[in-house]
Structures are given as structure tokens and as C-alpha cells.
Amino acid sequence: MLDLSKFQANGRETCFHGRHIGAQIVAGLDGSNWRLKDYESRGGYQALKKILQGGDGAAPMTPEQVIAEVKNSGLRGRGGAGFPTGLKWSFMPRQFPGQKYLVCNSDEGEPGTCKDRDILAYNPHIVIEGMIIAAHAMGITVGYNYIHGEIFGLYERFEDALDEARAAGYLGANILGSAHSFQLHAFHGFGAYICGEETALLESLEGKKGQPRFKPPFPASYGLYGKPTTINNTETFAAVPWLIRNGGQAYLECGKPNNGGTKLFSMVGDVERPGNYEVPMGTPFSKLLERAGGVRGGRGLKAVIPGGSSAPVLPGAVMMDTTMDYDAIAKAGSMLGSGAVIVMDETRCMVKSLLRLSYFYQHESCGQCTPCREGTGWLWRMVDRIEHGKGRMEDIDLLNSVADNIQGRTICALGDAAAMPVRAMIKHFRAEFVHHIEHKRCLVGPGAALTPTLSQRERENIHG
Numbered sequence: 001m002l003d004l005s006k007f008q009a010n011g012r013e014t015c016f017h018g019r020h021i022g023a024q025i026v027a028g029l030d031g032s033n034w035r036l037k038d039y040e041s042r043g044g045y046q047a048l049k050k051i052l053q054g055g056d057g058a059a060p061m062t063p064e065q066v067i068a069e070v071k072n073s074g075l076r077g078r079g080g081a082g083f084p085t086g087l088k089w090s091f092m093p094r095q096f097p098g099q100k101y102l103v104c105n106s107d108e109g110e111p112g113t114c115k116d117r118d119i120l121a122y123n124p125h126i127v128i129e130g131m132i133i134a135a136h137a138m139g140i141t142v143g144y145n146y147i148h149g150e151i152f153g154l155y156e157r158f159e160d161a162l163d164e165a166r167a168a169g170y171l172g173a174n175i176l177g178s179a180h181s182f183q184l185h186a187f188h189g190f191g192a193y194i195c196g197e198e199t200a201l202l203e204s205l206e207g208k209k210g211q212p213r214f215k216p217p218f219p220a221s222y223g224l225y226g227k228p229t230t231i232n233n234t235e236t237f238a239a240v241p242w243l244i245r246n247g248g249q250a251y252l253e254c255g256k257p258n259n260g261g262t263k264l265f266s267m268v269g270d271v272e273r274p275g276n277y278e279v280p281m282g283t284p285f286s287k288l289l290e291r292a293g294g295v296r297g298g299r300g301l302k303a304v305i306p307g308g309s310s311a312p313v314l315p316g317a318v319m320m321d322t323t324m325d326y327d328a329i330a331k332a333g334s335m336l337g338s339g340a341v342i343v344m345d346e347t348r349c350m351v352k353s354l355l356r357l358s359y360f361y362q363h364e365s366c367g368q369c370t371p372c373r374e375g376t377g378w379l380w381r382m383v384d385r386i387e388h389g390k391g392r393m394e395d396i397d398l399l400n401s402v403a404d405n406i407q408g409r410t411i412c413a414l415g416d417a418a419a420m421p422v423r424a425m426i427k428h429f430r431a432e433f434v435h436h437i438e439h440k441r442c443l444v445g446p447g448a449a450l451t452p453t454l455s456q457r458e459r460e461n462i463h464g
């Protein structure tokens with residue numbers, strides 16, 4: 001065990017695991033200090049200097065050493081699947097003779113998730129530095145940051161940050177006098193959720209319709225313009241400078257085995273203080289909830305979707321016994337996903353909540369594969385009729401059956417994302433579905449009555 005005392009925070013808020021691990025990505029941010037000079041004053045670009053120039057008597061780091069450090073750190077991709085980052089980087093064919101690409105996924109469209117946009121707004125240089133280090137590790141000379149189309153102001157800010165980095169010699173040819181050259185560009189999408197899926201993102205970046213590709217081949221061998229490509233989430237790149245500066249082992253020990261470092265959680269829904277909170281991996285959910293001010297209005301905790309809307313819902317009591325890391329949440333029956341924690345209090349109707357989720361997925365399906373294109377619509381229409389007092393008892397099993405026939409049978413994971421919430425809602429809150437069907441009214445909520453859940457405009461969008 002390392003001595004982690006130098007990373008201790010003096011605030012009360014990160015006092016978990018009996019230690020006091022400070023923030024790594026949001027440390028020192030005040031909402032306005034995003035410029036290069038501010039980032040440098042917080043130790044920014046020191047990790048890049050460490051690998052390219054060495055220092056403190058140490059030699060510059062080789063690409064293999066950088067990848068080994070990232071592997072040791074236990075950093076797992078923050079985009080949803082939690083894939084080990086160092087392992088992903090090692091898949092990039094080092095000796096490939098042609099162009100290779102690095103792509104940052106800032107498409108962030110998962111309902112509930114709002115962390116990447118804050119990183120881009122308040123600390124864009126940390127993403128740029130992370131990408132330059134990743135490019136060095138994989139021998140890549142060209143990169144793109146694909147930014148969600150509905151946050152155009154942040155795309156412009158990222159362009160400004162790129163200009164600053166270029167002018168300071170951190171980007172371009174022979175960075176800081178080394179042999180490493182890297183050109184990084186910003187690109188904005190147009191707001192489609194599916195363009196967050198990595199291969200749909202690549203299609204969109206190529207100027208085509210954003211629809212997922214069949215895998216394999218994976219982007220490491222056939223990516224942007226058919227060339228080897230590595231794609232990581234914004235927060236994944238943002239984690240890299242700290243772990244290179246302080247070492248992979250220190251990063252690992254800030255979290256839990258196999259779940260290194262800190263993580264930004266978007267605390268949303270029925271909490272007193274919604275927002276992004278950076279805490280060590282493995283923080284008890286109860287502590288995270290406390291930091292967000294607890295359940296709004298002092299109400300009881302009914303349920304939590306712990307990893308963005310694609311993750312299965314869990315009862316509140318289960319979450320209160322769980323820690324916030326990939327392995328613990330998986331053991332509890334859900335996924336850490338993107339780290340959006342949707343908190344639902346005791347007045348929330350699960351049928352109505354599922355209706356909102358199902359509406360989203362049928363709307364965002366790209367339509368390429370039949371089980372997803374047709375099935376998401378069937379799910380939504382069945383939940384809609386249960387919510388509005390027209391459900392039949394057999395609809396509950398039918399919902400499960402349709403979800404079963406979507407899951408695992410589609411080109412991309414959007415199909416699974418649409419199916420899993422349905423199965424989990426029925427598994428944990430079946431009684432509410434039964435009550436809706438039998439009594440044609442809601443079991444919970446103010447007035448416990450059936451309420452219209454979609455606006456007229458939303459209905460017109462669907463029915464044409």
C-alpha cells in the first residue's frame with residue numbers, strides 16, 4: 001500500500017474508505033479558470049512533460065511504459081462498458097504502416113448523464129493532455145473530439161482550448177521538441193443518441209448517416225476511414241494526466257482493486273442538490289447520496305438507476321448496501337454504466353417512469369435491425385396502454401417476452417439498453433404494473449391517479 005497522504009483532501013466530502021482522497025479531474029476548478037494558464041498553474045501538462053522530456057532525474061517514458069502504467073492503474077473506460085483502458089490501448093497495432101486515429105467520445109446523450117459536458121466546460125485542457133499522452137502511447141498522429149451537437153458552445157470552447165495548446169507547442173509537429181507529433185481537431189455531431197455508440201460515431205465523423213457497424217471488425221483494426229482507431233470517453237482521457245503524474249499504482253489505490261481512481265457521478269432525479277460529484281471508486285452509495293443532500297424533501301428512497309437510463313433499476317434498499325464501482329454494482333444486478341445516478345423517491349410511479357424510458361429508446365433506435373426498430377415501439381406502446389388504464393394482465397409477460405427477443409439480437413447495444421430497464425422494472429416492481437391493470441389507476445404518487453405522460457407534441461412526433 002502506497003502512502004496516499006499527499007493526495008488527501010482537506011474537505012470533508014471525500015472522506016471515504018477511511019481515507020481522504022481528493023478530486024483529480026475537478027480539483028481547483030471555480031467555474032471560470034478553464035484557460036491554459038489556469039490549467040498549467042494546477043500542474044497541467046506536467047504529465048506530458050514527464051513522458052516526453054523526463055524530469056527529476058528520470059528518462060522520458062517509452063510508449064510501452066505509458067501503456068503499462070495505464071494497465072496498472074485499473075482505469076476502466078468511463079463511457080459505459082467499463083472496459084480496461086490500458087488493455088484497449090494495447091490492441092492498437094503499433095507497427096501499422098498507415099494512418100491511425102484517436103477519437104474522444106464527447107457525444108454524451110445517455111439520459112441522466114451530464115459529466116462530460118462539465119469537463120469540457122471547466123477543464124478542456126485535461127482532455128487535450130490526456131489525448132496527447134494516449135496518442136504518444138499508441139503512435140497516433142491525428143485525433144478528433146466528437147462533441148454532442150446540442151452543446152455547441154462547448155464545441156467552440158474546445159476549439160479555443162485547442163488554439164491555446166497549439167500556440168504553446170503542446171499540439172502539432174514535434175511536441176515540446178520531441179519526436180511526437182499530434183494534430184487534434186474538434187468535430188460536432190447533431191444530437192443523435194446513437195452517435196454515442198462508437199461505430200455510429202465513426203460513420204458520422206466520416207460524414208455519413210450515424211448508424212452502428214457490425215462488429216467485428218472492431219475499431220482497433222477497422223475504425224475511422226477503415227484505419228486502426230482507438231475511441232475513449234471524455235472522462236477516460238481526463239483521468240490520464242493524474243495517473244501518469246502520480247503513477248498507476250497510486251491511481252489504483254485511490255479506488256478499489258480492478259476499479260482504480262476517482263469517478264464523476266451525475267446525481268440526478270429526486271435529490272436535494274443535483275450535480276456532478278467526483279468521489280473515489282468504491283464510495284458507498286449512501287455517502288454519495290448524502291453529498292447530494294439526500295432524497296428531496298426528506299422522502300423515502302424507492303429506487304435508483306445507477307448508471308444512466310440503460311442500466312437496470314435497483315430497489316433503494318439494495319443500493320443503500322452497495323458501493324459505487326463496476327464490480328459491486330454488477331453484483332447487485334445492474335451496471336455502473338456512464339455513472340448517471342437517477343434517484344427516485346417513494347412517490348415515483350414505476351410504470352410512468354418506464355413509459356418515459358421506453359419512449360426515449362423507440363425514438364432513438366436507428367432502425368437498422370428489426371428486433372430493435374419494431375420491438376422498441378412495441379414495448380413503448382404496451383407500457384403506454386398499461387399506464388393509461390388499457391393494459392391486459394398478459395401484457396406483463398408479453399413485455400418480458402418482447403424484451404427477451406430484443407436483447408442480444410441486435411447490431412449494437414441500444415437494443416439491450418431498451419430491453420434491460422423493462423425486465424428490471426417488472427422484476428422489482430411487478431405489483432405496480434398489476435395494480436395499474438387491475439385498478440386502472442396508479443398505486444403511488446400524488447393523487448395516485450393516471451396522468452397523461454406524453455405531451456401532445458411528443459405523441460404527434462410518434463404517430464406522424
Ligand SMILES: Cc1cc2nc3c(=O)[nH]c(=O)nc-3n(C[C@H](O)[C@H](O)[C@H](O)COP(=O)(O)O)c2cc1C
Pocket residue numbers: 076077078079080081082083088105106107108109110193194195196197198199231232233234236412413414417
Ligand atoms: C447506444 C449507445 C450510446 C452510447 N453513448 C456513448 C456516449 O455518449 N459516450 C461514450 O463515451 N460512450 C458511449 N457509448 C459507448 C461507446 O460505444 C464506447 O464503448 C465508449 O465510447 C468507449 O470509451 P471508454 O472505453 O473510454 O468507455 C454508447 C454505446 C451505445 C451502445
Ligand code: SF4
Pocket residue numbers: 194211212364365366367368369370372373410411412413414415
Ligand atoms: S440495435 Fe437499434 S440502434 Fe443499434 S443498430 Fe440495431 S436498430 Fe440501430
